[in-house]
Amino acid sequence: MLKTDKTLFNEWIEEAQAGNREAFSKIVKKMMKPIIAMTYKMTQNIDSAQDLAQDTFVSVWQNIANFRGEAKFENWIYRIATNKCLNHLKKEGKNIALDNHELIYSTNDPSKEILKRELKENILTFMAQLPQQQRIVFELHFYKELTFENIAQLTGKALGTVKTLYREAIAKLRATALKKGWHR
Amino acid sequence: MNCKQCQHQLLLYFGQKELPEDLQEHLLECNSCKKHKDELDALAEKSGSDKDFYPDDYMTEQMVKRVNKAIDNLEHSKITKTKNIWHSYIPAAAAVILFVGLSLIGYLYVLKGNDHQQATINNSDSLIVQTENKDLNTEDLPSLLFEFTAENQENARDLLIDNITDEDLKYLEKNFDVGEIL
Numbered sequence: 001m002l003k004t005d006k007t008l009f010n011e012w013i014e015e016a017q018a019g020n021r022e023a024f025s026k027i028v029k030k031m032m033k034p035i036i037a038m039t040y041k042m043t044q045n046i047d048s049a050q051d052l053a054q055d056t057f058v059s060v061w062q063n064i065a066n067f068r069g070e071a072k073f074e075n076w077i078y079r080i081a082t083n084k085c086l087n088h089l090k091k092e093g094k095n096i097a098l099d100n101h102e103l104i105y106s107t108n109d110p111s112k113e114i115l116k117r118e119l120k121e122n123i124l125t126f127m128a129q130l131p132q133q134q135r136i137v138f139e140l141h142f143y144k145e146l147t148f149e150n151i152a153q154l155t156g157k158a159l160g161t162v163k164t165l166y167r168e169a170i171a172k173l174r175a176t177a178l179k180k181g182w183h184r
Numbered sequence: 185m186n187c188k189q190c191q192h193q194l195l196l197y198f199g200q201k202e203l204p205e206d207l208q209e210h211l212l213e214c215n216s217c218k219k220h221k222d223e224l225d226a227l228a229e230k231s232g233s234d235k236d237f238y239p240d241d242y243m244t245e246q247m248v249k250r251v252n253k254a255i256d257n258l259e260h261s262k263i264t265k266t267k268n269i270w271h272s273y274i275p276a277a278a279a280v281i282l283f284v285g286l287s288l289i290g291y292l293y294v295l296k297g298n299d300h301q302q303a304t305i306n307n308s309d310s311l312i313v314q315t316e317n318k319d320l321n322t323e324d325l326p327s328l329l330f331e332f333t334a335e336n337q338e339n340a341r342d343l344l345i346d347n348i349t350d351e352d353l354k355y356l357e358k359n360f361d362v363g364e365i366l
Contacts, residue, residue, distance in 0.1 A: 021252075021255070024255075025252060028248050028252070029248050032244045032247050032248055033244055034234055034238070036243075037234050038234075040237060041237060050247060050250070054247070054254055057251040057254075058258060062258075119230065119231075119236060120236065123231055142198065142199050143233070143234040144234060145234075163196055166198075167195040170195040170196075170198040171195055173231070174195075174227065182227065182230055
């Protein structure tokens with residue numbers, strides 16, 4: 001019988017907890033894309049995004065033995081990445097400059113490439129305007145599809161605060177879209 | 185539910201397909217709110233998904249290698265650190281072992297000396313006890329004293345003098361030739 005992705009992933013976690021580097025490497029490979037996508041949206045800089053992704057996985061390796069499974073493993077990694085991003089943003093200051101580097105997308109279709117580039121630019125422009133906490137909540141709920149309850153647990157904020165932060169972020173997104181005509 | 189409440193709630197459900205029943209009911213009756221919802225849906229669609237921001241396979245592969253290398257360096261520095269700790273502790277450990285060893289030898293030496301002294305004290309004590317009890321037979325005293333070995337005679341004499349009371353001395357002087365005994 002074939003093992004499901006989830007079972008396989010749980011096996012890798014257990015093996016990595018026992019110190020198996022090969023199993024950990026598989027986890028890194030599986031989680032690298034969503035983590036870089038997150039760190040890039042948060043920092044708007046590909047070098048910082050890569051550094052933060054690396055730091056995140058090194059921390060995951062250092063602390064994986066302490067992971068007790070109270071939260072989903074992916075959420076636990078997101079929490080580490082979120083903290084890394086917030087610390088980085090605190091160090092760098094509130095203002096983030098849009099990076100000239102581009103993420104390399106998988107598609108070779110030029111028309112899709114243009115659309116994606118446009119989409120990416122719009123979202124990054126919008127996210128750059130958001131305060132850090134709103135940016136985190138928007139990223140975790142809209143892109144990572146975490147529930148508000150999970151985000152509250154992960155960020156240590158009250159559920160009501162998390163919902164308010166999300167509402168404020170979406171209101172700003174709507175205002176920005178109306179202003180720039182993205183919604184059409 | 186009024187329009188203000190509905191539009192306030194819709195922000196919370198941005199990007200989600202399933203809405204609570206009360207929201208759905210209001211949207212069925214209110215065109216203005218329905219328009220607001222369609223606008224948000226279009227925006228959510230244009231915001232893409234997380235996958236739109238994924239790096240390509242090459243970059244991912246490079247990053248996996250980078251992470252592995254970083255962990256290798258970390259583990260290596262940990263081992264080196266442990267080795268360095270041992271290097272700095274070895275001389276200290278040797279000094280402690282030497283000190284403990286010498287202390288132990290000294291202690292055993294002192295312990296042996298005490299045993300020897302204790303034996304002398306025991307002998308002299310028995311003599312004193314007998315003299316105090318006045319049970320001492322005058323004929324027994326020289327033989328008792330001869331039981332002292334030649335080695336501990338000198339110590340015994342000192343100890344006997346140290347431990348003897350004035351009353352004992354007077355008794356001994358009265359009944360024995362103390363000078364000859366000592």
